[in-house]
Amino acid sequence: MKKSITMDYCHNFSMIVMKGDMMNKLVRKSLAAITVLSLMTLGLMLAGCGGGGSGGVSSEVVSGKAAVGSPLSGQVSLKDSSTPAKQKTTVISSDGSFAIDVTDMKAPYVLQATGSADETVYKLNSYADGPGIANINPLSNVIVASAAGDDDPDDVYEKSDSDKNHRIRNNLSKTISILLAKLEPLLKQYSSEHTNPITSRYIANHLDLDDMFDNVKITVSNGQLSIINKKTRAVIFTGLVSDIANGIFDGGSLPPAPSVPAAPNGLTAVGGTGQVTLSWTSVSNATSYNLYYATTPGVTKTNATKISSASTPYVQAGLAAGTSYYYIVTAVNSSGESAASAQASAVTASTPPVPTLPAAPTGVTATGGTNQVTLTWGAVSAATSYNVYYATTGGVTKVNGTKITGATSPAVLNGLTAGSAYYCIITAVNSAGEGAASVQVAATTLAAVPTPTVPAAPTGVTSIGGANLATITWPAVTGAASYNVYWSTSNGVTKTSGTKVAGVSSPYVKTGLSAGTTYYFIVTAANSVGESAASSQVTATTNAAPPAVPAAPTGVTASGGANQVSISWTTVSGATSYNIYWATASGVTTAATKITTATSPYVQT
Missing domain, CATH: 1.10.287 (Helix Hairpins)
Incomplete structure (x- = not known):
């Protein structure tokens, strides 16, 4: 044009x-x-x-909650199934949520959360078959280790590769079924017997599965899974990670179930334009509340519309004008739902509500990750969509920021520059237009991580022989995840001609060697990219074999004299000295009187 x-x-x-x-x-x-x-x-x-950057909102995201009863404070890293594996990292939000853009990555993925909660440091692992939910918690840690065949859950992530990721995929469903069946009495107590710890909706709110993590400690050590009652220290379950089905479960050690909360009191309802505001008195052992409403009196839990996880005060918007609404409220915890409160009612204003601009979003958070920033915010009443504005300088507005329309929380801005600060605001939109902007939040993307390369060949390798063994030592190599030793009894050992010992660490002791023999060694460093060139060759000679016990002397003669006896014998090959044993009675043995370091002939006086 x-x-x-x-x-x-x-x-x-x-x-x-x-x-x-x-x-x-x-x-x-x-x-x-x-x-x-x-x-x-x-x-x-x-x-x-707009205000800078070339990012957009990712449509391919792995997200979830990282929690152990309380949200973890730390970071989540994700590796894909490429060779070598691509890796991305993001900071965990204050509520335990995280989201990672996987647009340019190859499924399936393994995840690892590192952080702390309640003054305890955790390293927990999980798995994602593709974009979607992948919660990270103590049970996900057990599940992926068992599915991978790893005694150490950390190996799921730290020694991941495409084969292992696909092995987890193949075994995951069966492993989850075995775990849920074995732990059913424990999980049922927290209404979680049908909950998939990895993909089910999970909130760090001390309810259901999260409540269970508050009350039990789940650990894996040397391939042994233990579940312990935190209060009594009684063992609820113990067994091998590789054989959960045959572990030992003690139902008598379960934590006591909390009592069902009492019905809430003091429910009030106040009508307004297109809305009703409800308030009630909190119940001491309740963790959430359910509201039930209808447009006819006599509302019950069975004949009304349910609103779950409400909190007081609660505003129900979008109601018809000039209409009576009837309400009850119940309290909920892990043991169940209380009886209903007394009914309250209110009438909305008779004038149809005039559409107004939605309020500015609140509770906005921003967390940085690998070339991404994750934004979250609370829902705004009467909003139908949200816009994101961002810039690389502070003071972002709807005028100078880059605009992204139709965003939903959490929104992952991807394709951003590493190690850069991004400033963001959120607006809510409805038929009346776009509301005011939220307060500005900011997050810095993680610094660029160099693409991993094959490590350098080890240097400074030394070796020393011993009794049927040789000890090889070397300094650590930057970027190495493990080391291989190759050995031979022939000079000029290579990775092709030598016998390989994989996955060793310095110092490495090679045992079972022949005595008095020279051995030749080289060392290589390895990581996810591959194996390094070999170190310089080193040699070690084992100790000579100890001498054999000499044969018994032969040709022994004895002749008497004046107050003396002269003893003679034939020299024994390999002997360095001789001992004489004597007695005045026949049948002398080595228990008799001993004369050491004798030589032939020897005169006993």
Whole structure:
């Protein structure tokens, strides 16, 4: 379109020049119109460019909660199934939530959360088959280790590769079924016997599965899974991670179930324009509340519409004008739902509500990750959608920020620059228009992590022989995850000709060697990318074999004399000294009187 406007103008101008001053005036008006149009076009282009950066909202996200009863404070890292594996990291939000953009990554994925909660440091693992939910908690840690066949859950992530990730995929469903069946009495006490610890909806709110994590301690050590009652220290379950089905479960050690809460008191309802505001008195052992409402009196839990997980005060919006609404409220905890409160009612205003702009979103958070920022916010009453504005300088507004429409919480801004700060605001939108902006939040993306490379060859390798063994030592190599030793009894050992010992660490002691033999060694470093070149060759000679016990002397003779006896014998090969044993009675043995370091002939006086 821009090209056609320019061509039309040039064609018209060539004709107008010959018409004199009147045409010149028209030309100037045409120029002015075109200039305005050009500026408008430029303005639209600039508005689309916004305040910097080239990110967008990812549609391929792995998200979830990282919690152990309380949210973890730390970070979540994700590795994919590429070779070598790609890795991304994000900071965990204050409520335990996280989200990682996996647009350019290869499924399936393994995840690891590292952080602390209640003054305890945790490292927990999980798995994602693709974009979607992947919670990280003590049970997900057990499940992925068992599915991978790893005694140490940390190996799920730290020694991940495509084969292991696919092995988890193949075994995951069966492993979860075995775990839920074995722990059913424990899980049932927390209404979680049908909950998938990895993919089910999970909130760090001390309810259901999260309540169980508050009351039991789940650990894995040397392949042994233990579940312990935190209060009594009694063992609820113990067994091998690799054989959960045959572990020992003690139902008598379960934590006591909490009592069902009492019915809430003091329920009040106040009508307004298109809404009703409800309030009630909190119940001491309740963890959440359910509201039930209807437009006819006599509302019960069975004949009304249910609103779960409400909190006081609660505003129900979007109601019909001039209509009576009837309510009851119940209290909930892990043991169940209370009886209903007394009924309360309110009438909405008779004038139909005039659409108004939604309020500014509150509770906005921003957390940085690998080339991404995750934004979360609380729902705004009467909002139908949300817009995100961001920039790389502070003071972002709806005018100078890059706009992303139709966002939902959590929104992951991807394709961002590593190690850069991003400033964001959120607005709510409905039929009346766009509301005011939230307060500005900011997050910094993680610094760029160098692409892993094959480690360098180890240097400074030394070796020393011993009794049927050799000890090889070397300094650590940057970027190495493990080391391999190759050995041979022939000089010039290589990775091809040598016998390989994989996954060793310095110092490495090679045992079972032949005595008095020279051995040749090289060392390589390895990581997820591959194996390094070999170190320089080193040698070690084992200790010589100890001498054999000499044979018994032969040709022994004894002859008496004046108060003496002379003893002689034939020299024994390999002997360094001789002992004589004597007695005055026949049948002398080595228990008799001993004379050491004798030589032949020996005279006993």
